[in-house]
Amino acid sequence: MDWSEQRVRQEVRTWLDSNWDPNALLIDWRNKLVDSGWGMPAWPERWFGKDIPAAMIPIVQEEFARVNAVGVARTGIRLLAAETLLAHGTDEQRERFLRRTLTGEEIWCQLFSEPGSGSDLAGVTTRAIRTENEWVVNGQKVWTTSAHHADYGLLLARSDWDVPKHLGMTYFVVDMRQQGVEVRPLKQMNGHASFNQVFFTDARIPLNNRIDEEGNGWSVAMTTLAHERKAANALAGNTAETSRDGTIYQEEQRENAVLTEPYTWYPQRAGRVDLAIERASATNNLGNDVVRQELARLLMMAQCSEWTAMRARAAQEKGQPQGPEGSLGKLANSYIARQALKLHTMTTGLDSMLDGDDAPLNGLIAEILLSVPAISIAGGTDEIQKNIIAERVLGMEKEPRLDGGPFRDVRKN
Amino acid sequence: MDFAWTSEQEQLRDTVAQFLEARCPTTHTREFMDSELGYDRSLWVALGRDMGLGGIHAPEEFGGAGLSYAETCAVLEQMGRALYSGPYFSSNVLAVNALLVGDSSQSQELSHDVVTCVHSSTVAFIEKSVRWDLKELECSEHDGRINGQKSFVLNGSGTDIVLVIARCRSGSGFGLYAVQEDSVGLSNETIRSLDLTRRLTRITLENVEASKLAEWNESKHQEFLDLALIALANEMAGGAQRMLDSALEYASTRVQFGRTIGSLQAIKHKCSEMLLNIELARSAAFCAARSVSDASERTKMASMAKAMASDAYMKVAAECIQIHGGIGFTWENDTHLWYRRAKSSEVYLGDAPYHRELYLQASGV
């Protein structure tokens, strides 16, 4: 179909006018939305989409915002799961998982990092062994966000030890609610416990839950990570809740209370740039020249980073290949968060020594100060982003490697 | 705002880039930076007249091509990259802008000759107070004659016509005046400038005959400065990109410890940071170039673009020297020519801290 901006706006508006109901049941509405294709408009029509060009997504978003319509479920890593399955799954797998992921009925977690391999993701040692009619998994994952809520996990495991490390991995969807999977929460430095340790002891995976070919796990994982980097900005999103009329919002809020529990501190880890001016003013620092300098630095960086992302998107829409700009944006977010932290410390002054109820904004500032260190680690560290930028954007020579040959013989932790 | 280049803009950018690469290598720049004039006048005429770049954003009444400021900025980015040393910035940007801002029949008439490079021109607006507004402007006109001293005039020597901003003694307010460089009473003194590719002049005017082109005031002056800042920021983004390219080129050929230095992580990480800084600064410059028609946004954007460019260009120029090692510190190596440009551009029209403050004020903070 040939989409024009006008046509998109027209169609989505008409559809919303006749279907959006703020008093519908959330699940009914989401199912309808998924069937209509307007929930994931850039996806193929065959799979709950509308095939519209990515550039026109903002039009759809605008129309949804205009009537305050609830979208598909987006919290957590469910969209990473959905995109990965869309790209690599079989039709049968797409049938089985996509709808319930988008309606919010199924919660996902990402089982990539292990105690022995984080940045070096291709070094995973969790074993998947194929038996006659299923896969059996043993090993340990760590830093697994939301594992305590999850129905399913995206699992990267080693299925062959005798080939080079990148060739011996296989990607699975694992049912988290089974005997062989044990989830133990990990308390973080900011007091929250959004990530977990996950232990697999003879956990079972049906054969039809293998994603893509055996040994092809690395390329599937790359798809997931590409979407993760893109989503990094979205995850940093806001927590603002408007008071809107309609029962569906209450339902959505209840859903969010559970689903977003692990993420309540995510906006804080991004530095809360939105509070910068307000805090400078509330602490009588708007006349302080040193603070003003740092404030301007922060606001400019944040603004320019947004524009940089838009320039990259615009260039892509003109047909230039998508590059690893995601890494540039992710790196920028770390600098922005650290600059915000610096500013919040300056404006908060001695009160930066306080925590919890005794601290400004009921501990929100303290939470910023204690959460920002995560942003340059989670989803690939700053150092790894810089390697990616250097090698894939700037074309610099690859690091000599010491981990070639059969994985069995590679040095490990 | 459109965040992508149009195909026409891309074409313009590429044409200019190719021309400068062919005609303006650093050997050429070095040859002319030691000459009396400081630049190659025929190359400037080729760019301004033959290629029709002399008044890209000037409307037809001014003899220009009637395109937008984004096109002018696209050209400047390439000039910054090539470290072009002619009076394009001083004459075809600053002077043309002054004539556009001081719109009158006289300025329109004069503009035709500037746009076609029949005359070279420059704007004399900085005085010893080094304030960017008009508050302490001392240079003044009385009965058609100007007295005073201007400094930091770009390419002021060898310029045919100097545009002078002065206080009107006869009336009130300020005016934009045209002065012939060879007028009686005008003395021109080339100041030794850190940037070897952009000459600076101190001009002393003693009872110099001047013709008034237009009224001038704070708001016109602000517009003139904003436009200058935006142009400069784009030029700086191009220069910064060149510093990264040059660092990358060296890093991919220089071998130490049996490997290219570009395969070393310390160098890689430096280069990634350089790219990030350049991209952020480029975004500011790009967006500013597209916001000049909106007076309420323009000042804010101009200050943001300049603050970002000042820091980015300086940082990458310094890193480029570092990545070159000892050779980067030699006169022979070209890096210092850009480093000098980066340093002088960093402070020209106000440094980063100054513009961070202005940005906040313009944002209502």
Ligand SMILES: Cc1cc2nc3c(=O)[nH]c(=O)nc-3n(C[C@H](O)[C@H](O)[C@H](O)COP(=O)(O)OP(=O)(O)OC[C@H]3O[C@@H](n4cnc5c(N)ncnc54)[C@H](O)[C@@H]3O)c2cc1C
């Ligand atoms: C809040 C949070 C949530 C997370 N959620 C999840 C999740 O849901 N699922 C999941 O699978 N993982 C998750 N992670 C894990 C995260 O992806 C890893 O922590 C991260 O990739 C780094 O791995 P690591 O902790 O093993 O550190 P390491 O890889 O051991 O790194 C230690 C240090 O060495 C540096 N380093 C390592 N390799 C290189 C190199 N080649 N060049 C230069 N420096 C290098 C790193 O930059 C870092 O500074 C989460 C982490 C955090 C903080």
